[in-house]
Amino acid sequence: MRRLRMGMIGGGPGSFIGPVHRIAAELDREIELVAGVFSSDAGRSRAAGESYRIDPARAYSDLPAMLAAEKARGDGIDFVTIVSPNHHHLPAARAALEAGIPVMSDKPATATLAEAKELAGIVRRAGLPYALTYTYSGYPLVREARARIAAGALGVIRKVVVEYPQGWLSGAAEGKQAEWRVDPARAGEGGCIGDIGVHAFQLAEFVTGLRVTELLADLGTVVPGRLLDDDCSVLLRFENGARGVLLASQIEVGELNGLRIRAYGDKGGLVWRQEEPNTLTLHSLDGGTEIVRAGTVLLGPDAAARTRTPGGHPEGYLEAFANLYRDFAGLLRGAPAPLLPGIEDGLRGMAFIATAVAASRDRAGWVPFDI
Template sequence: MSRLRMGMIGGGPGAFIGPVHRIAAELDREIELVAGAFSSDPERSRKAGESYRIEPARAYPDVATMLREEAAREDGIDFVAVTTPNHHHLPAVRAALQVGLPVICDKPATATLDEAIEMAELVASAGLPFALTYTYSGYPLVREMRARIAAGDLGQIRKVIVEYPQGWLAQQAEGKQAEWRVDPGRAGIGGCIADIGVHAFQLAEFVTGLKVTRIMADLGAVVPGRVLDDDCQILLRFENGARGALLASQISVGERNGLRIRVYGEKGGIDWRQESPNAFALYHLDGRTELVQAGDPGLGAAAVAASRTPGGHPEGYLEAFANLYRDFAKQLRGEPGSLVPGMADGLRGMQLIDLAVRASREELGWIDFPA
C-alpha cells in the first residue's frame, strides 16, 4: 500500500501544532509530508522545509504556488493539512478544495460562524473528504466510553460535566503561540472558548452521542487589557433533557491541560481525565467502582483499533492525533470505520463560539442552540 502524500499549509518556525500534525500523520507510515507552504514569509517557509526534511524545491513561498506546482507533478500531493491560525483556515481550505484536494484542518473550523457556513457550503459542493482535528476524540478510551454509552451501559444519560482548565494565559500573552490566540484579528471572536472550549464541547457530544439544544453562557476577559475571553462557564441542556456544564479557563494558575469529562446515567457513571488518558472510572449503581484501562480484555472494537501497544504501555496525545490521521486515510481510500470529526462538528463548534460570546455579552440567559 503506497503512502498518501501530504502538503501542509502553516506550521512554520516556532509553531506548536504544525510539527504535531507531521508526527501524527507519519506515525503509522500511511502518510508522508512531502510539501508545504509553511509560512507567508518565503524564507521562513524554506527553513521550515529544512526542519521537516522535505525536498528544498517543495518548500513553497505561498499556497498558490504549492498547489500549482504540486498539480504538475506525477508524485504531487494527495491532500492538504491546514495548520494555521484561525483566520487563515477558510482561504486555505477554499484554495485546496478548488483544485480537487481533500483537506484535514485544525480546529476550530474558522474564525467566525459566517466563515464556517461558507466553508460548509464549499465542502458540500466539492464532495471531497474533509476532517477537523478534534484531537481528544482519537483516544482509545474516549472511543470506548462512546461505545459503552451507545450500548446503554449507563442507561439514560442524566448529567454531563466537561471541564478544560489551563493556566498558561494567566498573565499578559508573550510569544507566538500566546499572542495570536488573544488577537481578535487572528483568533476570531472567541478566545478561550474557541481555543479549548470547543474541544470540551465536541468531546461531550462525541462521548454521549447527544446534541446540545440550549445554553446559558458566562464568558469573561479576566486579564487586564485582554479583549477576548479567557475564562468560560456554560450551562448545557441536551436533547434528551439531560443537564450539563462546560467549564473552560486559561487563567487557572497551576493547571496544565486538565480536560476531564464525567457522564452520569440512570445505571452508572464514567469519569475520564486527559492527563491520565489510559484509564477511566466506571461507577456502578451498587456502589462499585471499576477501573477500565487501555489494553484490557473485553474492550470494544473502536478502542482496540485505536491502540498500538499492549496494556501498561501508555499512549497519549500524539497517538490520539495519529488516530485521526489514520481515520482520514481510511476516508481517502474509501474504507469504512472512520471516526474522525468533520464539517458538521466544525459548524457546531463555531455555533457554540458565536452563541456563547453573544449570549454572554448581552446577558441573554438561556438561548436555543439550533440544529
C-alpha cells in the same frame, strides 16, 4: 500500498502544532509529509522545509504556488493539512478544495460562524473529504466511553460535566503561540471558548451521542487589557433533557491541560481525564467501580483497533492525533470513518462559540442552540 502524500499549510519556525501534525500523520507509515507552504515569508518557509527534511523545491512561498506545482506533478500531494491560525482556515481550505485536493484542518473550522457556513457549502460542492482534528475524539478510551454509553451501560444520561482548565494565559500573552490566540483578527470572536472550550463541547457531544439544544453562557475577560475571553462557564441542556456544565479557563494558575469529562445516567457514571488518558472509570448503581485500562482485553473493537501498545505502556496525545490521521487515510482510500470529525462538527463548534459569545455579551440567559 503507497503512502499518501501530505502538504502542510502553516507549521513554520516556532510552531508547536505543525510538528505534532507531522509526527502524528507519519506514525503509522500511511502518510508522508512531502510539501508545504509553512510561512508567508519565503525564507521562513524554506527553513521549515529544511527542518522537516523535505525537498527544498517543495517548500513553497505561497499557497497558490504549492497547489499549482503539486497538481502538475506525477507524485503530487494527495491532501493538505491546515495548521495555521484560525483566520487562515477558510481561505486555505477553500483554495485546496477548489483545486480538487482534500483537507484535514486543525480546529476550529474557521474564525467565525459565517465563515463556517461558507466553508460547509464549499465542502458540499467539492464532494471531497474534509476532516477536523478534534484531538480528544482520537483517544482509545474516549471511544470506549462513547461505545459504552451507546450500549446502555449508564442507562439514560442525566448529567454531563466537562472541564478544561489551563493556566498558561494567566499573565501577559507572550510568544507566538499565545499572541495570536488573544488577537481577534487572528483567533476570531472567541478566545478561550474558541481555543479549548470548543474541544470540551465537541467531547461532550461525542462521548454522550447527545446534541446540545440550549445554553446559558458567562464568558469573562479576566486579564486586564485582553480583548477576548479567557475564562468561561456554560450551562448546557441536551436533547434528551439531560443537564450539563462546561467550564473552560486559561487563567487557572497551576493547571496544565486538565480536560476531564464526567457523565451520569440512571444506571451508572463514568470519568475520563486527558492527563491520565489510559484509564476510564465506570461506576454502577450498586456501588461497584470498574477501572478500564488501555491495551487490555476489556476494550471494545473500536478502542482496541486504535491502541498500539500493550497494557501498561502509555499512549497519549500524539497517538490520538495519529488515530485521526489513520481514519482520514482510510477515508481517502474509500473506507468508512464514522467517528472522524467533519464539516458538520465544524459547524456545530463554530455555532457553539458564536452562541456562547453572544449570549454572554447580551446577558441573554438561556438561549436555543440549533445549527
